[in-house]
Each structure stands twice: as structure tokens, then as C-alpha cells.
Amino acid sequence: MLFKILPKSELAGLFAALSENDIIGPVHKGDNRAGTPLFDFARVTDFDTLRLDFTSTVHSAKRFVLPYRETLSTFRITKDSWEKQVDFNIERPFVLFGLHACDINALNKLDKVLMGSVYPTPYYAAKRRNMFIIGIDCIPLSSCFCRSMGTDTALTGFDLFLTDLGERYFVEIRSAKAFQFLKGLSLSDPADSDHDLYLDKNTAMNAAFVAHVETSDLTKILDLEFESPVWKDWGARCLSCGTCANVCPTCYCYGVEETVALDLSSARKEKQLHSCNLVDFAEVAGGHNFRPESASRLKYRYYHKHRGFVEAFEESLCVGCGRCGRSCLAEINVPDVIASIRHEEMVSDR
Amino acid sequence: MNHKLEFVDVLAESHEYRPATDLKSFEYSHAAEITNVYPMTEHEHLYQLRIVDPEARSRFTFRPGQFVMLEVPGIGEAPFSISSSPSRHGDLDLCIRHVGTLTNFLARVGRGTRVGISGPFGTSFPVEKMYGQNILLIAGGLGIVPLRSPIMTVLENRSRYRKVDIIYGARSPAELLYTYEYEMWRKFDINLNIIVDHPDETWTGPSGLITTILDQRIATASEGFSGRTFAIVCGPPVMFKFVCQRLIDAGIPMQRIFVSLERRMHCGRGKCCRCNIGSTYTCLEGPVFDYWTVMNLKEAI
Ligand SMILES: Cc1cc2nc3c(=O)[nH]c(=O)nc-3n(C[C@H](O)[C@H](O)[C@H](O)COP(=O)(O)OP(=O)(O)OC[C@H]3O[C@@H](n4cnc5c(N)ncnc54)[C@H](O)[C@@H]3O)c2cc1C
Ligand code: SF4
Ligand code: SF4
Ligand code: FES
Numbered sequence: 001m002l003f004k005i006l007p008k009s010e011l012a013g014l015f016a017a018l019s020e021n022d023i024i025g026p027v028h029k030g031d032n033r034a035g036t037p038l039f040d041f042a043r044v045t046d047f048d049t050l051r052l053d054f055t056s057t058v059h060s061a062k063r064f065v066l067p068y069r070e071t072l073s074t075f076r077i078t079k080d081s082w083e084k085q086v087d088f089n090i091e092r093p094f095v096l097f098g099l100h101a102c103d104i105n106a107l108n109k110l111d112k113v114l115m116g117s118v119y120p121t122p123y124y125a126a127k128r129r130n131m132f133i134i135g136i137d138c139i140p141l142s143s144c145f146c147r148s149m150g151t152d153t154a155l156t157g158f159d160l161f162l163t164d165l166g167e168r169y170f171v172e173i174r175s176a177k178a179f180q181f182l183k184g185l186s187l188s189d190p191a192d193s194d195h196d197l198y199l200d201k202n203t204a205m206n207a208a209f210v211a212h213v214e215t216s217d218l219t220k221i222l223d224l225e226f227e228s229p230v231w232k233d234w235g236a237r238c239l240s241c242g243t244c245a246n247v248c249p250t251c252y253c254y255g256v257e258e259t260v261a262l263d264l265s266s267a268r269k270e271k272q273l274h275s276c277n278l279v280d281f282a283e284v285a286g287g288h289n290f291r292p293e294s295a296s297r298l299k300y301r302y303y304h305k306h307r308g309f310v311e312a313f314e315e316s317l318c319v320g321c322g323r324c325g326r327s328c329l330a331e332i333n334v335p336d337v338i339a340s341i342r343h344e345e346m347v348s349d350r
Numbered sequence: 351m352n353h354k355l356e357f358v359d360v361l362a363e364s365h366e367y368r369p370a371t372d373l374k375s376f377e378y379s380h381a382a383e384i385t386n387v388y389p390m391t392e393h394e395h396l397y398q399l400r401i402v403d404p405e406a407r408s409r410f411t412f413r414p415g416q417f418v419m420l421e422v423p424g425i426g427e428a429p430f431s432i433s434s435s436p437s438r439h440g441d442l443d444l445c446i447r448h449v450g451t452l453t454n455f456l457a458r459v460g461r462g463t464r465v466g467i468s469g470p471f472g473t474s475f476p477v478e479k480m481y482g483q484n485i486l487l488i489a490g491g492l493g494i495v496p497l498r499s500p501i502m503t504v505l506e507n508r509s510r511y512r513k514v515d516i517i518y519g520a521r522s523p524a525e526l527l528y529t530y531e532y533e534m535w536r537k538f539d540i541n542l543n544i545i546v547d548h549p550d551e552t553w554t555g556p557s558g559l560i561t562t563i564l565d566q567r568i569a570t571a572s573e574g575f576s577g578r579t580f581a582i583v584c585g586p587p588v589m590f591k592f593v594c595q596r597l598i599d600a601g602i603p604m605q606r607i608f609v610s611l612e613r614r615m616h617c618g619r620g621k622c623c624r625c626n627i628g629s630t631y632t633c634l635e636g637p638v639f640d641y642w643t644v645m646n647l648k649e650a651i
Contacts, residue, residue, distance in 0.1 A: 075423035119619035253623035260424025267424025308629020
């Protein structure tokens with residue numbers, strides 16, 4: 001990894017140069033009722049609309065690698081046979097300009113299950129191998145708890161990472177491609193004073209955390225408390241709406257549906273992202289439902305993220321971005337749920 | 351200075367054909383032809399399928415207990431246990447109950463229909479480990495389907511096994527599957543006991559719950575079950591608990607009791623999460639589990 005200093009005025013130049021590709025970045029979408037700005041990732045063509053000072057986006061950048069609905073294959077049907085065509089649904093590489101560490105880590109986690117284990121998913125891999133990622137530092141919201149999940153810094157999974165030092169960016173250059181792209185811009189080596197500013201920035205970030213999740217022994221505690229009545233209380237509040245999975249950068253479960261053209265000449269197989277909170281998630285043919293109550297489904301979501309994934313990959317499937325909690329109309333959030341399971345005081349009670 | 355990112359073709363980077371690691375194989379299915387449809391009951395048909403390409407057919411190998419994903423374009427894709435012997439490779443028997451979109455569609459098709467087959471997926475019954483041992487196969491209802499492949503394997507290698515018992519329970523005589531084979535199974539020195547919940551006028555066998563027969567069998571086991579017996583159990587969720595508990599009480603160690611579990615599956619490849627029990631993927635670590643593992647899975651049975 002190389003560390004350099006880039007004057008802020010140079011960033012527009014980098015953006016312009018990268019504009020030969022599609023650029024996706026954080027933009028301001030509007031304000032909520034309380035006047036808080038809402039951000040989302042979108043295609044950006046004008047550098048001035050790119051909001052690198054964004055807090056968190058409502059949706060994660062997941063949809064650019066895992067679209068909500070995606071065609072897996074199409075079929076050409078003839079009288080007594082058929083032919084399958086497969087397309088991975090990506091034509092050209094793209095740039096993600098401005099991902100926070102949590103979202104970079106979310107992609108790294110998805111890599112483990114979608115590319116790193118048996119039956120790697122080509123639809124995901126094709127997009128993942130065709131993205132150029134520029135990270136940007138952040139100041140956490142009160143609902144963010146990435147620090148607890150160990151995802152407040154990104155060590156891998158980006159090409160460039162920018163830390164705002166006021167007039168300059170502290171730049172981590174991770175890929176040769178990124179190094180190549182920076183050539184011609186006025187880069188300099190960081191001075192001792194830049195190191196100090198960088199560390200100050202880190203201190204400020206750490207001081208801003210309000211929400212915490214205690215993860216020690218969590219896998220065992222989740223096992224121990226599998227029958228805990230606490231789950232029933234959360235289940236009674238949950239609307240089984242699936243919003244949490246939808247906004248989550250690491251939720252990847254899905255369902256497959258097939259449709260056939262009216263003239264029977266073609267058919268389509270599509271996958272649609274699902275949510276384990278939705279009632280039919282574990283229902284099998286004949287009507288038996290393995291998780292009929294919302295409590296068992298909500299519990300399963302936590303169990304998968306904070307136990308199952310840890311067992312498989314030695315890390316949790318939650319990056320502490322806080323999106324699920326901020327979006328949930330029933331005010332269900334990870335720090336509170338985990339605290340209640342651990343018989344600890346909940347943040348919302350304090 | 352060129353800032354154009356170069357397109358990476360993931361397939362070009364991919365390796366030769368290796369089903370579990372190759373990106374090409376994810377959405378690949380073998381073209382297969384339905385060569386015969388045999389209605390076994392009102393709701394279940396036996397389908398004989400044949401992978402069309404002769405080379406792919408002979409290369410298709412599986413182990414008893416594994417399943418395939420069968421797809422019909424535009425209708426659906428679902429998991430089905432292979433119910434033929436592994437020695438027949440890509441000439442597969444599937445027994446399918448008509449319960450939903452895809453399966454009801456299959457109820458109406460005939461010989462010559464083209465379907466897609468991918469797999470085999472999942473874990474299997476360790477039939478080689480069972481050499482020289484007694485085997486107790488216990489099935490309830492459609493649970494006989496995943497057991498037919500190990501049954502065929504046992505028949506083909508009968509001398510390698512000691513006593514073999516099949517205990518099979520169904521709701522009524524009309525719902526019994528593979529009736530045309532019972533004679534043959536018995537000829538291969540298999541002790542076949544069948545029991546139905548609701549007998550009709552033609553039924554001369556016993557009626558009641560499957561556990562009745564199992565209790566009798568356990569009581570008459572001359573040398574006990576402890577050291578030299580394996581059990582294979584498959585049936586509706588309620589059956590497992592009662593049957594497996596009796597087997598444990600009879601002295602069969604949990605790691606010698608194997609069950610095959612059913613869950614919803616939309617991929618068969620550890621990606622859609624629909625099949626998870628607790629956080630275990632039934633499609634990868636199952637459908638065949640030993641009972642010790644099942645006891646350690648949350649919400650398994
Ligand atoms: C490992 C395994 C082996 C199986 N073996 C057999 C067998 O040998 N014979 C047999 O008749 N049935 C078997 N089943 C059940 C069979 O997969 C379902 O009956 C089938 O999915 C119903 O599909 P459908 O489109 O007709 O039903 P619908 O209810 O219309 O289902 C719609 C979709 O939901 C999913 N789905 C619904 N129910 C199930 C289910 N029970 N299991 C998995 N996915 C489901 C499928 O993706 C299906 O396409 C097995 C299931 C599993 C998990
Ligand atoms: S936890 Fe909240 S967002 Fe998630 S399904 Fe329940 S109500 Fe919806
Ligand atoms: S579970 Fe919630 S906090 Fe954790 S990564 Fe998903 S959306 Fe973010
Ligand atoms: S069937 Fe999709 S993960 Fe098991």
C-alpha cells in the first residue's frame with residue numbers, strides 16, 4: 001500500500017478522467033420530515049453533484065452487484081426442445097466513487113460466500129471483477145456501530161481510499177490500476193503533519209460512536225438464548241416487511257421465479273432478492289412452514305448473521321452500518337436486539 | 351492517459367469443467383429426456399429420465415441420497431431425490447408428488463419431454479461404511495423416495511451386508527409406492543414390513559403407526575442393535591423425533607443413524623439461503639445428516 005497526499009482541487013480532475021466509465025457515487029436525494037438529508041448511490045455525471053460528505057445512504061451499494069431482480073437465463077422454446085441462454089448482465093466496468101469502509105467490508109463479506117465457497121456465483125463475480133472502488137472516510141451517525149463489528153476500517157477491497165484532511169486528501173493506493181490512474185495528478189508524499197492530521201481524524205471518528213454491540217462470545221450466547229422469550233417480544237413488534245434485508249449491504253438471500261411468454265416461444269428465469277423475515281421464506285410445497293411466526297424468522301436473521309456466518313467464515317455478516325435500524329418502522333435495531341439477548345440495557349432505554 | 355477500465359471476462363479466467371468451483375457450471379443444466387412415466391399412485395408418478403448427451407450421461411455420477419434440481423423452462427425448478435441406483439449413472443428415476451406449479455405441470459407431460467437436470471447436490475448415505483453391518487431403513491410416506499437409491503445399492507451388493515430391514519409406513523394402501531418391487535426386495539433377503547394408518551378392504555397387513563412395527567422389530571432383535579447396525583430414516587417432520595428416539599433407546603449410536611431432511615430450496619448451491627436450518631445449508635451439508643448433527647441443529651425437527 002502506498003500513501004500519498006492529493007490536493008482537493010485535483011479530485012475533479014480524477015473524476016473527469018474516470019468519466020470514460022460509468023461512475024456511481026453518493027448523491028443528495030432530498031430531506032426527510034425532520035430535515036435530515038437523505039443520500040443514495042446513483043449514476044453521477046457531474047462532479048458537483050457527488051456528495052463525498054454524505055453520512056450514510058438509505059440503500060446500500062448492493063444493488064450494483066446484486067440487483068433486486070435479475071435474469072438468470074432466458075430460453076428459446078421450439079416444438080419439442082428448448083435452448084438456454086445465460087448472460088451475467090454486465091457490459092462494461094464501472095467506478096464506485098465514495099464508499100465508506102463499512103460498505104467496502106460488506107462487499108468483502110459477500111465475496112466469501114458468493115465467490116469464495118463452493119458453486120461461485122458468476123452473476124456476482126462478473127460485476128465484482130469489473131468495479132473500481134474509491135473509498136472515503138466518514139464520521140459515524142449515532143446509529144452506526146461498525147467499530148463494534150471491526151469494519152470501521154477497510155484493509156482490502158478498494159483501489160483507492162481517501163481521507164479528508166481539510167485542504168487535502170490522504171490517499172491510500174491499493175491497486176496498480178489506481179496508481180496508474182493517479183499519474184499526472186500532483187501527488188506528494190505525506191509529511192509528519194499529515195500523519196498527525198490523519199490520526200486526529202481517526203480519533204474524531206472513534207469519539208463519535210454512540211451505539212455499540214458486544215460481540216464477545218456472541219455465537220454461544222445466541223445458542224444459549226435460542227428459546228429466550230425476548231425473541232417473542234421482538235417478533236410481536238416486527239412487521240415482517242423485509243425492509244431490513246432490503247437495505248442491508250450484506251443480505252443476499254433470494255427466490256427464483258420463471259415466466260413463459262404468451263406465445264410460448266420463450267421463457268425467463270429470474271431471481272429476486274428475498275428476506276428471511278417474509279412469511280413464505282421457509283414454506284415448502286404442501287403448505288408446511290418451518291418458520292411460521294415472525295419471531296422465529298427475526299431470530300433466524302440474527303442467527304445467520306451473528307452465528308452461522310461467524311462459524312463459516314470467522315466473521316459476522318453484519319458491518320454495523322445501522323441501515324436496518326434506521327429504516328425499520330417498528331424501531332428494531334441490531335444494538336438493541338443483541339443487548340436484549342445478552343440481558344443488557346438497551347440503547348433506546350438509556 | 352487512458353482511464354478506461356478494461357473489461358474482465360470472468361469466464362475466461364475460469365478453469366476447466368469442475369462443477370463445484372467453475373463459474374460456467376452455476377447455471378448449467380444437462381438436457382434430459384423423460385423416457386417413461388409410470389403412475390404409481392393418484393398423486394405420485396415415477397419418471398425415468400435420461401441425460402441426452404451419452405458422454406455426459408456416463409460421466410454423471412452420484413451417491414445414494416443425493417438430489418438433482420430439475421427445471422422446465424418458464425414453469426419452475428425444484429429439488430428431487432434421485433431414486434435410482436448410482437450404477438445407472440445419468441439414467442435417472444425420480445418419483446414426484448404433484449403438489450404445486452412445477453410438479454402439477456409434470457403430471458401432464460409424457461415421454462419425450464425435455465427437461466433440464468443439474469447436480470447431483472448434497473450429502474449422501476455412507477453405504478460403504480455400512481459393509482458387514484445390519485441396516486435398518488425406515489420410511490414414512492414420500493420418505494421412501496430418497497431411500498430407494500440406497501435400497502437399490504444394497505440389492506446390488508447384497509452379500510456385503512448382514513440383516514437388512516425395511517420398515518415402511520403409509521397413510522393408506524393406495525398411497526404405497528414401488529409396490530411392484532416388494533416381491534423383488536423380499537427375494538433379496540430383505541425383511542420388508544409395511545404398515546398403513548387407514549387400511550381398506552383389500553389390506554391384509556398390519557395397521558397403525560410405524561413405531562408399532564419398529565417396537566416389535568426392536569423387541570425381536572436377537573443380538574440387540576448396538577454395535578453392528580446402521581439406521582436410515584426419512585419421513586414427515588413429526589416422524590423423525592419418535593423413530594430416532596426409539597433407535598437411540600435401542601442402543602444405536604447417534605452417529606450411525608442417518609436422516610434425510612427436506613427444506614425449501616431455490617438454488618441447491620448454498621446461495622439462496624432458503625434451505626437453512628439454524629444457519630446450516632441443507633443443500634450443502636444435507637439433505638443427509640447423521641442424528642448427532644441434527645440434534646445440534648437449531649429448529650431441525
Ligand atoms: C432435498 C429434497 C429432495 C426432494 N425430493 C423429492 C422427491 O424425490 N419427490 C418429490 O415429490 N418431492 C421432493 N422434494 C420436494 C419437492 O422439491 C417439492 O415438492 C417441489 O419443490 C414443489 O415444487 P412445485 O413447483 O410443484 O410447488 P410450488 O409450491 O408451486 O413451489 C414453488 C417453488 O417453491 C419451491 N418449493 C416449494 N416447496 C418446496 C419444497 N418442499 N422443497 C423445496 N422447494 C420447494 C420450489 O423452488 C418451487 O419451484 C424434495 C425436496 C428437497 C428439499
Ligand atoms: S425488523 Fe423491522 S424492517 Fe425488518 S422485517 Fe421486521 S419490521 Fe420490517
Ligand atoms: S444487519 Fe443492519 S447494521 Fe448490520 S449490515 Fe445489515 S443493515 Fe447494516
Ligand atoms: S437451496 Fe439455496 S442455499 Fe440451499
